[in-house]
Amino acid sequence: MSEPILEMRRVSKSFFSIKALRDVDLTVYPGEIHALMGENGAGKSTLMKILSGAYRPDPGSEIRIDGQPVQINGPHGGRAAGIAIIYQELSLAPNLSVAENIYLGREVSRGGLLAREAMQAGVGPILARLGADFTPQTLVANLSMGQRQLVEIARALHARSRILIMDEPTTALSAGESERLFALIRQLRAEGLAIIYISHRMDEVYALGDRVTVLRDGTLVGSLDKGEIRADAIVRMMVGRDVSSFYKKDHDPQARPGAPVLAAVDIGDGRRVKGCSLTVHSGEVVGLAGLIGAGRTELAHLIIGAAPMTSGHVEIEGRTVSIRTPGEALDAGIAYLTEDRKALGLFLDMSCLDNINLAVLGRDAKFGGILDRDKARERAKRAFAGLGIRAANVGVPAGGLSGGNQQKVLLSRLLAIGPKILILDEPTRGVDVGAKSEIYSIIDNLAKAGTAVLVISSDLPEIIGICDRVIVMRAGHIAGQMRRGATPLSQEEIMALATGTEQLDA
Amino acid sequence: MPENGASAKTASAKTAPATPGLAAAQETKRQRTRMIIRAVGMLPVLLLLCIGFHVLSDGRFFTGQNIGIVVQQSAVNTVLAAGMTFVILTGGIDLSVGSILAASAMAGLIISKFPDLGALWLPVAVLTGAVFGILNGALIALLRLPPFIVTLGSLTAVRGAARLLGADTTVFNPSIPYAFIGNGALTLIPGVVSIPWLWVIALLVILVSWLVLKRTVLGVHIYAVGGNESAARLAGIKVWAVLIFVYGVSGLLAGLGGAMQAARLYAANGLQLGQSYELDAITAVILGGTSFVGGIGSIWGTLVGALIIAVLSNGLILIGVSDVWQYVIKGLVIIGAVALDRYRLQGSART
Secondary structure, rough: OOOEEEEEEEEEEEEEEEEEEEEEEEEOOOOOOEEEOOOOOOHOOOOOHHHHHOOOOOOEEEEEEEEEEEOOOHHHHHHOOOEEEEOOOOOOOOOOEEHHOOOOOOOOOOOOOOOOHHHEEEEEEEEHHOOOOOOOOOOOHHHHHHHHHHHHHHHHHOOOOOOEEEOOOOOOHHHHHHHHHHHHHHHHHHHOEEEEEEOOOHHHHHHHOOOEEEEEEEEEEEEEEEHHHOOHHHHHHOOOOOOOOOOOOEEOOOOOOOOEEEEEEEEEEEOOOOOOOEEEEEOOOOEEEEOOOHHHHHHHHOOOOOOOOOOEEEEOOOOOEOOHHHHHHHHOOOOEEOOOHHHHHOOOEHHHHEEEHHHHHHHEEEEHHOOHHHHHHHHHHHHHHHHOOOOOOOOEEEHOOOOHHHHHHHHHHHHHHOOOEEEEOOOOOOHHHHHHHHHHHHHHHHOOOOOOOEEEOHHHHHHHOOOOOOEEEEEOOOEEEEEOOOOOOOHHHHHHHHHOOOOOOO | OOOOHHHHHHHHHHHHOOOHHHHHHHHHHHHHHHHHHHOOOOOHHHHHHHHHHHHOOOOOOOOOOHHHHHHHHHHHHHHHHHHHHHHHHHHOOOOOOHHHHHHHHHHHHHHHHOOHHHHHHHHHHHHHHHHHHHHHHHHHOOOOHHHHHHHHHHHHHHHHHHHOOOOOOOOEOOOOOOOHHHHHHEEEEOEEEEHHHHHHHHHHHHHHHOOOOOOOHHHHHHHHHHHHHHHHOOOOOHHHHHHHHHHHHHHHHHHHHHHHHHHOOEEEEEEOOOHHHHHHHHHOOOOHHOOOOOOOOOOOHHHHHHHHHHHHHHHHOOOOOOOOHHHHHHHHHHHHHHHHHHHHHHHOOOO
């Protein structure tokens, strides 16, 4: 094999007295896609921030590029060393054009005036090489998430970066966009770039990874070569123990069928959701699958009254109900877990205690709306113990928790009201493997206790692993549904329904 | 690098699993320190100012009489700032409190001159404020108009209403009922300790505000709306009701402030009374550590902020700073307070 392009030796990083990274080694070769995995907080981001120059490693750490020791100081240092990072939250200015974004911070000027044409000409060939279907003049605001990612990559290539770090690049992409991105990543590999690919998703690591390195608790657990990459091995390395049954599904509605609890009848909003009907029974976990943009979240928002319904109605336990606000949905026993917990779910500055109790404060309150603080504390502590929420105490702000713990805090708020119907929108997005497995077992227990659960998810293995029935949406319609029978549900059939290619040979 | 703090924190939580108790204790301690800094934040500044003025004025600051003047002067602003705290906690702003104060004082004084209704002037003043505040709130909550614009409009419109009420003249009533709340004092130890009634009212307002904000469901909902309005709506909180409430409270307390002024002066003038009071109230709230973005802050901070402003005004006069320079210095204090606000936000989870 060729010489490594990047070698990290005994890299450590301490924050005050706490070691976020401990003697981590990482070797990356040109023309390699190196997957980096680990639970949230395992140290992946810290490692990447050292490479980008955002953090300075502790003394004794060594970084070599092309065999030469280097010091990476500040973001310019990372760029000078040929390292580019594409963050989860893209760092583009939507009000500027593609060319202006690519040249951001290194604008070309002639006589003090911006040389727009020169910049656009400089960007053209790179966009062509990436197969972009937009021009340098296009405003970034008008691009899809996938196209924006392309702009980020173009920026990296334009800076002559040879090491590309991608942090969960498919989070915001549709399936088709992800496929195109994978093809592009393979093309870049063929051109000799080294790609460090951070992801939680096993299928992506299978599809792309030439090698996988796993971090846990700030230390290196080990690396696997292509032939050795297997899900159970990676999960074991990440969590440090055997995850016997990752997807937990002990409840069995077929053995003990429940009554229909939630029925949506022909509901629509006249735009994104067009006449959808579905039923969820007590003790049943129903998956709602579909591509991004198929209208799944919008459908959920209609059911809980977060958006106005223009047609159809909702029935709960056979009775037609009128739900106009999320508050009325809660009163009717429907709890909804948002897909965007930071923007629409949690109060990041408020304590976990307040976040957990928020929905039941009124119910618990003493005369005159005075808070029952003992009851609230008791409830929060029970939630911490019951759901395995890891934080210093119930008083810490929710914003300081890891993704998985934040999700569990939000889930506790919903469980506190004791819902008959639970709608979970991407319940494990941005959640590490350990917490994922815990969330699955929470869902399973709820179903056993008779709750009707509707799970919206883009993670097909998850849907197949935990659901009794899958409803597939396409372009605002219900495209079809499948029941779990003797044979497990198949990913291909769901995708075929979701994309509208049923006639395609499997 | 917006996520540095957060990722460092999660990383640290994971890397020290062997001593969770210790890490937890450290985290609790750090969090408590942060809370204390946020809560008492400006208290040391207040004390330093007091001591500084005492020294610079050759010992004329810490006298019973002067302290009495300071608290009396801070009382109305404290009451306005308490209402403003409710509003700013939801991420809003109320620019109309000065005008509402004037209109309420006018309404109260006019009623006080009717022989049969005279005693009702106080509730009338307070209710007038509440009505204007609820109007603000309704426009903001139900029509979803920006608070800045709505209250900027009512700043002007209510000022006009205040002038209309008195036909653009000054209304006097030297025999206004309850005049004692404006100029009298509550005697605690006869001949030794007495507290001006204005200050007693201000402290009661602070106490009740604290109870509402920290001990009631409504209080948590106010913080929630300010912290994340969309999440609050999705969590089933009646955001519109919370907004109408906070602007209603701000108006009501502006009305109370108007009553306090009327009782103190036995007179009100729709044009002059309460001019630019909203700025002092906002300054007090921000000095007190309440974030302009909403969701963070405490009523005790507001009390400290209001005292700082009163001490600053009083102290600058004591040491003979000219009226012109007082403006400059106070303006710089406002900017400094907002700079502090930005600095404080950096330590929060939401950046």
